[in-house]
Amino acid sequence: MDDRALLDLAIGGLAVAGWLLAYGLARLVTRPASPPPDPATPDLGAEPPAVVSLLVNRWQVTEDAAESTLLDLAARRFLELRQPAADPMRTTVHLPSTAPDESGLRPYERRVLSRIRGLAVGGVVPLSALTFRDEGRAKSWNKRLRAEVVADARAAGLSRRRFGPGVTAVLVTLAVLAALGTGAAAFHYALWSDSEDNAAFPVALVTFMVLTGIAGLSPGERDTPLGRQVAARWLGVRAWLRGHEQFAELPPASVTVWDRYLAYGAAVGATRLTSAVLDLGMGNRALVWSSFGGTWHRVRVRYPRFWPRYGRPLSNLLVRSLVCLAIGAALVWLLPGGLDSLADIDGTGRRAPDPVGDGIFAVGALLLLFGLYLLVRALADLATERTITGEVLWLEVWNSSSQGNDSPPRPWLHYLAVDDGTADRTTAWGLPSEWASRCQDGDTVTIRVRPWSRRIVDLTVVGHGRSRQLTEPATGDLGPTPPTGAPGPVPATPRAPVTVELLTVEEVTRALGQPVRTGDAMALGGVIGGTQYLSAERGRPLLLVQTVTGAPARWAWRANSRGQELPGIGDGAYASGDRAALRLGDTTLVLTLLGEARGRHTYLPWLLAQCATRLGTERRV
Structure with missing residues (x-):
């Protein structure tokens, strides 16, 4: 490479390196402080546990913020933690029958409480069922919570942006100088190389945009004088809590005894066992909580991966079987060394050894057997849907x-x-x-x-x-409010879900041929209601009764109005296998047989008729 080209490259590189050096110095100067702790003390302050977690972790919001907030809500009687056995992992969260006054709750406290209420069945949810099952939702929820905690700390004067306006202005100014340096180097290179295309301006522009983009990224929070003072006091509280060895082994349900001390202990990292049990991040896909049937229970899930039949459509399986059969037949009958090798017998009446022919025959026979097996199982799979x-x-x-063309x-x-x-x-x-x-x-x-x-x-x-x-944030700005009188769709007021008992336990027992009991009632979104009938002996779900009103009722009717038509029941009724549905006015009702009750579908029309009678009575009332 020409010396002049090396010089131009060095000038541009030094300009960018100078800016990066300044950026590194800015991060070094503005790094959060680590104040020395005050003497150990049991005196708690007025700061909430989530903000305390920010201060003692060098102005970083960790998972302790959400977990300590949950414990603090329990200490303040917004919810109750119960441990029915010796295993803390079986701890359950119970909502009070009468909710306390929530006017003083902070946004992130409302967020945690809203998640618990949204997941609760009958006012109860297992503590370990609060984890997320979707990575995107988990990141979004925790990101919003972190932003709310940071906003609260800033409002109290305990935290500030790590790069303030002054630091950002200096970095932008230096980015202009670096862009001028790279642009000048590109201009000089174009002059002495007689290049027709002078790329000085594009190079300078790209350099400026990249460097200012890096400067605009928030590197986090940093301390304030008041924040350092408060953090030192809470570090003293942490030293006092860690001085009690048994405190680290307390389970979450001990919040009823330790009150807010357990919440602050989780915030400062002094509760080993409680922090191990609490989790508001991504859950374990192999062990998932389910509320199907009206009661919470854990289900172990296996995820098949290695066998090529899993998840494949019938056409794919049939093509594979035919390919295996064709290749196997070719190896056994057509290629030299196939069946002909079996007849290759010498004068002594014994077959001469032929390793190559025997190998070809063995491979062909195996492919024939596998292709036949794949064909039979694929057709049987179709017949056993x-x-x-x-x-x-x-x-x-x-x-x-992959879609090719470097697309994801x-x-x-x-x-x-x-x-x-x-x-x-x-x-x-x-x-x-x-x-x-x-x-x-x-x-x-x-x-x-x-x-x-x-x-x-x-x-x-x-x-x-x-x-x-x-899925939507529990708090926060939801966008501008439409001006008064602005045209727009008027949301329909949905009818409340059906609350009358549509089927008695005696009627379901007679239809299903075994004693049953009712599970917890469901009411989702104000338009979907339902009841499950469980086996009285084993507690397994046997019958699911769902009522849908409003626009979702039309969708449910389209999805279920198939099979055998049942005239004379409501405004329309159908039965298909272990499911039956009826329509009455703006309500759709669906009955689904579950578990051991499958196969008792001959009783579904009678059960539908009972539901239609009571549903019609409720509508007239």
Whole structure:
């Protein structure tokens, strides 16, 4: 390379390196302080635990902020933690029958409380069921919570931006100088090289945009004089809490005894056991909580991966089987050394050894057997399709395929784990990725599946889960309010979900042929209601009764108005397998047989008639 080119490259490189050096010095100068702790003290301050977590962790919001906020809500009687056995992992969260005054709650405290209320079934949710099942929602929820904690700390004068206006202005000015340096180097290179295209301006512009973009990124928070003073006091509280060895081994339910001390202990990192139990991040996909059936229970989920049949459509399996049969037949009958090698017998009456021919024959025979096995199982899989209704436990990408042209891979298959209430273990199904947007975790779905290939061939959402109510932020700016009198759609007022008892326990017991009891009632979004009938002996779900009103009722009717028509029941009724539906006015009712009750579908028309009678009575009232 020419010396002049090296000189121009060095000038441009030094200009950028000078800016990066200044940026590094700015980060070094503005790094958060680590104040020495005050003497150990049991005196708590007025700062909330989430802000305390920020201060003692050098102005970084960690997972302790959300966890300590939950414990603080329990200490202030907004919720209750109960541990029914010796295992802290079995701790449950209970909401009080009468909610305390929430006017003094901070935004992040409302966020945590809203998540608990949204997931609770009958006012109860297992503590370890508060984790997320979708990575995007987990990141969004925690990001908003961190922003709310930082805003609270800034409002109290305990924290500030790490790069203030002065530092940012200096970095932008230096970025202008660096851009001029790279632009001058590019201009000089174009002059002596007789280049027709002078790239000085584009080079300078790109340099300026990149460097100012880096300067605009927030590197976090830093201390203030008041913040350092308060942090030192809380470090003294941490020293006092760590001086009690038994404090680190306290379970979450001990908040009833230790009151807010346990919450602040979690905030400063002094509660080993409690912090290990509490988690508001991503959950474990192999052990998922389910509320299907009206009671919380954990389900172990297996995710098949290695066998090529899993999630594959029938056409793919048939093509594979035919290819194996064709190649196997060619090796056995057509290629030299196939069947002919078996007749290669010498004069002594014994077959001469032929390792190559024997190997070819063995491979061909194995391919024939595998192709035949694949063909038979694929056709049997088609003949043994079945329908399952249950709660969506987990949904994530299984397989992706590249689209070429350096484009990112596009998913074509998703895992879908469903709990149908029949066992505490299940295996995820293969869901075509174009259907993945239809459902979310917690939804009640009916899927038609092929058991051997674990392939879903049809999916219908029959009830929306509680997670849909938690996708929007619990607090925060939701955008500008439309001006008064501005035209726009007027939302319809949905009819309240049906509250009358549509079926008695005696009627369901007679229809299903075994004693039953009712589970917890459901009311989702103000338009979907439902009741589950459980086995009186084993507590397993047997019958799901769902009522849908408003616009969702029309969608539910379209999805369920198929099969055998049942005249004379409501405004229309149909039965299809283990499911039956009726329409009455703006309400759609769906009955679904579950678990051991499957096969008792001959009683569904009678159960529908009972529901129609009582539903009509309620509508007249």
